[in-house]
Amino acid sequence: MKILLIEDDKFYSKQIKVFLEQRLEGVEVDVIHSYEEYKNLDNLKEYKYVLLDIFLKDCVDECGLVDDLIAQNLPIIIITASEDMEVFDRYNRKKIIDYVIKTDMVRLEYLIMKFKILQFLEKYGVLLVEDSRSYRNYLAKFFKIYYPYANIMLASSKDEAMELLSQNDDFIKLVITDYVLADNSTGLELVKEVRQNYLFDDVAIIALTALDINNIMARFLKSGANDFLEKSFNNFEFVCRIDNVVKSLVQFEEIKTYSNKDYLTGCYNRRYLYDAGLKLYYSLKRLDKDVSIAIFDLDHFKKLNDTYGHFAGDMVLKHFANILQQSIRGSDFVVRYGGEEFLMFLGSCDKEMAKSIVEERVRKRVREEPVWIDGEEVYYDFSCGICDSADTFEDLIKKADEKLYLAKKTRGVTIA
Numbered sequence: 344m345k346i347l348l349i350e351d352d353k354f355y356s357k358q359i360k361v362f363l364e365q366r367l368e369g370v371e372v373d374v375i376h377s378y379e380e381y382k383n384l385d386n387l388k389e390y391k392y393v394l395l396d397i398f399l400k401d402c403v404d405e406c407g408l409v410d411d412l413i414a415q416n417l418p419i420i421i422i423t424a425s426e427d428m429e430v431f432d433r434y435n436r437k438k439i440i441d442y443v444i445k446t447d448m449v450r451l452e453y454l455i456m457k458f459k460i461l462q463f464l465e466k467y468g469v470l471l472v473e474d475s476r477s478y479r480n481y482l483a484k485f486f487k488i489y490y491p492y493a494n495i496m497l498a499s500s501k502d503e504a505m506e507l508l509s510q511n512d513d514f515i516k517l518v519i520t521d522y523v524l525a526d527n528s529t530g531l532e533l534v535k536e537v538r539q540n541y542l543f544d545d546v547a548i549i550a551l552t553a554l555d556i557n558n559i560m561a562r563f564l565k566s567g568a569n570d571f572l573e574k575s576f577n578n579f580e581f582v583c584r585i586d587n588v589v590k591s592l593v594q595f596e597e598i599k600t601y602s603n604k605d606y607l608t609g610c611y612n613r614r615y616l617y618d619a620g621l622k623l624y625y626s627l628k629r630l631d632k633d634v635s636i637a638i639f640d641l642d643h644f645k646k647l648n649d650t651y652g653h654f655a656g657d658m659v660l661k662h663f664a665n666i667l668q669q670s671i672r673g674s675d676f677v678v679r680y681g682g683e684e685f686l687m688f689l690g691s692c693d694k695e696m697a698k699s700i701v702e703e704r705v706r707k708r709v710r711e712e713p714v715w716i717d718g719e720e721v722y723y724d725f726s727c728g729i730c731d732s733a734d735t736f737e738d739l740i741k742k743a744d745e746k747l748y749l750a751k752k753t754r755g756v757t758i759a
Contacts, residue, residue, distance in 0.1 A: 344462070347390040348374045349381060349408075350422065351399050355445065359394065359422075359454075366455050367462075378402035391492070392461070393419045394454075396445075397434070409437060418491045420457065435578055438488050460589045463596070465492040468511055472504045472520040472533060473497075473551070478574075482519070489582050501528035505536055508546070515546065516592055517585075522552040522559055531559070531566060538567030544595035547588045605679040607657060608664035616678045620688055623674075624736045627690050635697035635731040636743040637687040639667070639705075642724045642754055644683040655716045659723055662714045670704035684747075686740070694731040701727050726750040 346363065350356035353376060360372040373390070375381055378401045393412055402408055412419050419439045423430070426444055434442055440461075443454050469486065473479040476499070483495050496515065498504040501524055508515055518537060520530035534548055550563035550571040560571045569588045572581065603615040611619075627634050641647075641663060648656040660683065667677045667685055680686040689697050706725070713720040728746030733739035 344370050344392075345390050346370060346372045346392050346394060346458075347384075347387070347417075348372050348394045349376075349399070350374065350394070350396040351376050352396070359451065362451050363455070363458070367458055370458070378406055378408060381408065387415055387417060390417065392440070392458075393417050394422055395419055397421055397423050397430075398425070409434070409439070413437065413439075420454070422454075438578065440489055440491075441582065456590060456593070457586070459593045460586055461490060461492070463516070463589055463593050464490045465494070467516040468494040468496055468514045469517045469519065470496045470498060470504060470507055470515050472499070472501075472518065472524060472530065474499050474521065474523055474525040478521075485581070486585075489578075490585070500525040501530075501533040501536065502526065504533055508537065508541075517547050517549070517589060519549045519551060522550065522563075531562060534563060534566045534568050543567075543569065544592070544599075547592055549584065549588055608661055608679050610664050610668065610677045610679040610685065612679060615676075616680075616686065616688070620676070620678075621736050623688070623690065624739075632691045633693040633731050634739065635689040635692045635694055635729055636739050637689065637697050637701055637727055637729045638680060638740075638743045638747045639663075639685045639687070639701075639725050639727050640747055640751060641683040642726060642751075644723075647721070647723060651716055651721065655714075655721070658716060659714050659721070662712075663709065663723070663725070666705055666708045666712070670700060670708075686743075692731070694729050697729045697731065701729070724754065726754055 344367075348356055348359060350359065356374045356376065360374055363370055363372050375384070378399050395409065395412070397409065399406075399408075409419065409421075421434050421439050421442045422445050423442075424445055431442055441457055443457075444450055469490075471479060471482050471486070473482060479497055479499065483497060486493060486495060494514075496507055496511070498507055503525075504518070504520070508518075518533075520533050522530045524530055524533065530550055530552075534550065537546060537548060548568045550560065550568045551574055552559055552571070553574045563571055569591070570584050572584055576584075603611055603619075605612050624634055641659065644656065644659075647659060660679075664677065664679065664685065667687060671677060671687065671689070674691075675687065675689050678686040678688070687697075687700075689700065692700075709724065710722070713722050715721070726747060728743045728748070728750050730739055730742040730746060733742050
């Protein structure tokens with residue numbers, strides 16, 4: 344994801360660029376410092392978002408820059424030192440994505456979370472449930488102003504909403520529902536049914552209603568809604584409530600990721616292997632698909648540590664993990680199985696195909712791409728055991744481990 348930062352304070356712009364690129368995965372920030380530089384840009388279509396300081400030295404009173412960016416459908420986040428409410432209201436009316444005061448690191452943390460929320464809503468789906476077609480379409484368009492890359496689905500009744508949820512399991516993460524729905528159903532009934540099937544960290548719910556009659560909002564919350572909005576909401580109330588709810592989903596996902604991944608290499612850990620891996624194994628077996636397990640062990644790793652030090656050993660582990668992760672397909676995954684042992688889960692893949700991946704992708708790169716340690720090229724190698732046939736998932740891993748033991752005697756690959 345590319346972001347264009349327009350900021351005349353060179354120190355602050357460098358700080359933001361470093362902060363965003365270090366903290367957000369896959370983000371690249373291009374920086375310009377003036378309106379003149381902006382006018383000389385050849386291509387703005389490569390940028391997903393624009394971070395804009397509204398008080399540039401050569402752009403007095405905006406000079407039409409914000410309107411020009413909006414006309415090109417570029418989502419804008421304003422960054423400014425001004426806390427003037429008149430300025431805030433002016434840009435609120437222009438429907439910019441957000442408004443960040445650049446005073447301290449706390450605001451930079453807010454900016455990081457804002458981009459995480461935007462990325463989350465681009466990755467997952469939002470379900471809007473409303474009986475009125477006109478208001479449903481209005482809400483979808485309004486949502487897209489502030490979350491321009493969100494994946495929005497629409498439903499008018501409880502049953503239609505539940506069907507979409509079941510068809511898009513693990514994709515729809517946010518449900519926004521009115522109280523009155525089509526087919527004599529209600530949003531309250533929908534919330535209760537969603538909570539019977541989905542936990543708070545799986546799906547978040549925001550309730551909408553025109554009037555809070557008979558304590559409807561309190562009943563929504565007690566039934567499992569995360570928050571509520573009255574239909575008379577203003578722009579930034581809407582954004583703040585959506586952000587707060589999605590923020591909790593982002594944090595839940597980060598906790599799951601941290602608990603399932605090895606800190607050093609970024610590979611999955613054993614917890615993930617015996618949880619998600621086990622489920623994936625039996626799903627593939629039900630479809631009569633092959634599953635191969637390849638277990639790797641770095642040769643003479645202790646000697647490498649003793650010679651170059653543990654920091655160098657960590658560099659080798661990260662180097663090898665990166666090669667493994669770049670050698671698999673999207674549905675496969677890599678696990679740090681032990682100290683210098685790694686496991687590769689290969690779905691729809693027999694042992695001969697797995698061996699080909701190991702030799703032609705992994706070993707080829709390991710031998711061609713040394714690790715640079717203190718200006719010296721350091722080469723390493725590995726042994727590998729592969730298995731694609733066993734009665735259970737645990738037996739499959741055990742057999743691959745046994746083949747690894749045999750492979751270490753020849754410093755090669757052994758398959759079963």
